[in-house]
Amino acid sequence: MKGETVLDILRTYTKDELFYKEMQEARKDPKTLEEFLARHGLQEAIEHRWIVPEYRDQGGWMPEMMGDALLFEVLQNNEILVSKHNRYTPMFEHRHAFFEFAYVVEGACIQRFNEKEITIHQGQMTIIPPYSTHAIGVFDDSIVINICVKRQVFEMVFNSILRYSNVITDFFARSLYLYQQADYMILDTKNDRDLQNTMLQIVAQSLEKKPFDHVIMISLLLYWFGKMLQTHEDGIYIPSLPYQNNEKVLEIITYIEGHFQNATLKETASKFSFSEGYLSRLIKKSTGKTFTDLVLDMKFDKAINLLETSRQPILEISYLAGFESVEHFNRSFKKRFQMTPTTWRKVNYANRSVQI
Template identity: 35%
Template sequence: MNMQELDEYLKKYNLRELFLKDYFLAKQNPRTYKEFTDNIDLNFVKENKIIIPELNLTPDSSMFLEEDIFNNEELNIHVIKHDRYTPVFNHKHSFFEILYIYSGHCIQNIMGDKITLNEGDLCILSPEAEHSVEVFDDSIVINILVRKSTFDSIFLEILDDENILSSFFTKILYTKNYNNYIIFRTNNSTTVRMSIKHIFIESLERRKYSNKMLNYVLLILFANLLRGEKNTVELPTELRKSNQNLSDILIYIQNNYKTVTLEELSNKFNFTVSHLSRLIKLHTGHNFRKMIQTIKLNKAIKLLVSTDLKICEINKRIGYENTTHFIRTFKKQYGVSPNQYRQNFVNKTN
C-alpha cells in the first residue's frame, strides 16, 4: 500500500461506519429513529462489535484489556482507524493509546477535561485514563495502541534523556501519581504525519519483521515530536516541584541502574537516605531494591529475545556480578530459567 492508497482507505467508510452514520441520522427524528431501531440486525451488530450505549449494546466492561485488542499476538503495537459516528461512551484501557487527528477534528473528554483536537494534533493517553471520543463528521482519527510493557522493556532505554516524554512515561510505569494525558499541537508537521502513515501501513500489512519496524517507527515519531520546534505541549496540570524531582530521580535510576545506590541518589538530589527511600516507596509502590531488580530483569528479557548472547554475558551487561544469583532471581520472577525463557520465545515465534 502506498501513501495515496492509504488516504483513500482512510476516507472510505467501512460497514460499521455506514451503519453508525445511518443510526446517527435516524436519531434526528423520532419516527425514523423508531423505524431504524425496530429493524436493527442484531447479528450484524454483534458480529461487528458495534457499540450503542443507548440501546444497551455495549461491552461487558468499560475496561479494554490487552488480550481484547492484541489477541495474544507478538505485536507490541496495534493501529486502527476510529469508527466515525460511534456514540459517545466512557471507557479506558490497560495499555497506552495515541490518538492522531489525520484530518478534521474531534472532541476528547479525558477525566473531565473536554479538549478539542484539530488536524495534526496528537494525544497520548495513559493506561486506565477514562475518556470518550466524539467524531460526528468526515474527520479521520487514527488510534495507535501500545502495550504498557513495551515502554518498560524497549522505549525507555531510548527515551532516557531528561525530556517531557521520558518524564511522562517514567511516571506512569513507576509511580502511582501521574498525568493522564499529554498533547502535542504539531502544527500539522509533515514529519509527524509521515511517521503516522508508515506506522499505519506497517500495522495493516503485517509483513515480516513488522514488530521491529513498528517499534523503530514509533521511536522516530517520538523523536520528531521532541525535535519539532513549532510543537506546543499541553498537560492536564503543571507538574509540582516534588513530582518533577521524582521524575529526575526515576530517569537517573533508569540511566544508572547497574551501579546506582541509595546513598549516591541521596547525595545527588539532596535527600537523606531514609527520606529518599520513603519517597520512592510512596510513589512507586516498590522499595529501591525491587525497582532496580525490575529494571535489570526487563533489560535481560530484551537481550534474551533480541540477541544470541550467553547467559553469563547478559548477566554482566545488566549489572549482576553472580550468574547463579541472576538465574535464581530470574526464575523466581518468571517461573522459568533465562535459557527456558529464550527457548519458549523462539518456539512461539516459529
C-alpha cells in the same frame, strides 16, 4: 506504499463505520432506531464487537477496561498496534493498560477526560497514559489514527528518549512510575508535513503486513518523537497537576533508568546528596515501591524485552539485565512470573513471526 494511497484507504468507510454511521442517523427518530435495532440484534453486535449503548445492560460489548490481552490478542505478542478509530462510534469512557497515541490525520476529534471535552485538530496528537479514564469521538469524515504500545515494551523501547530530560520524558516517567500523573498530553505538530508523512508510513507498515513491520513502526515512532522534540517542543502541552513538587523524583527515576543494571540505594543517595533513609522513603511515597523493587522491575522489563526480541543466550541476558548471576536471574524470574526465562521465551518468542 505512497502517502496518498494510505490516505485513500483511510478515507474509505469500513463495514463497522457504515454500521455506526447508520446507527447515528437512526437515532434522529425513535421509530427508525427501533427498526435499526431489530435488524441488528444483540448477538450480531456481540459477534462484531459493535458498541451499542442500548445493549449495554444486556451483556453487549462495552470494553470499559482494556488490558493488554484484550487489545493485543490479534498481535501475537508484537509490540505495537496501529488502527483507524472507527468514525461515528458512540463515545464511551474506558481505561486501558497500555499507552495510546491518537493522531488526527484530517479534520478533528473530541477527547473527554473527567467530563472535560477537548477538541483535537489536524496535526495534533493526544498521548493517553495507562489507566487514564477517557473517551474519544469522531462524528464526521475526520481521520484519527490510534497507536497502542504495551506499557512494559514502551519502557524499554523508548529508553533512548527517556534518557534525556525534557517535557515528554517527565510525562512518561510520571506515567510509568509515579502515583500522580496527568491524564493526557497534547503535541501540536503545526501540520508539519514530515511528521504527517512519517505517521502515514507507520500506517502503511501496518497495512502491508511485511516481516519486521513492527520493528520499522517503532523506529518510525521514535523518529516522530525525536523530530517533534527537535522542531516543535513549544507545541507540547500537559495539564497542570495540583502538586508539581516531584521534579526531583523524576530526575532520580531517570537516573536509575540509565543505571539500573548496577544502581544501589547508597550510590544513588550519594549522587543526589540524600541520606539513604530519606531517598528510600521518597521513592516509596512517590511510586508505591521500595528502591529495590523499582530497580528489579526495570531489570525484569529489560530481560523480558531481550527474551522476546532477541536470540541472545540466557546467560548474556541475565548479565545485560543486571543480575549478579544466571542462577539468581532464573530464581528471581521464576518467583515473579511462575516460569523460567527459557519457558517464557518459548511461549512468547515463537509467535513473533506471525503477522497481523
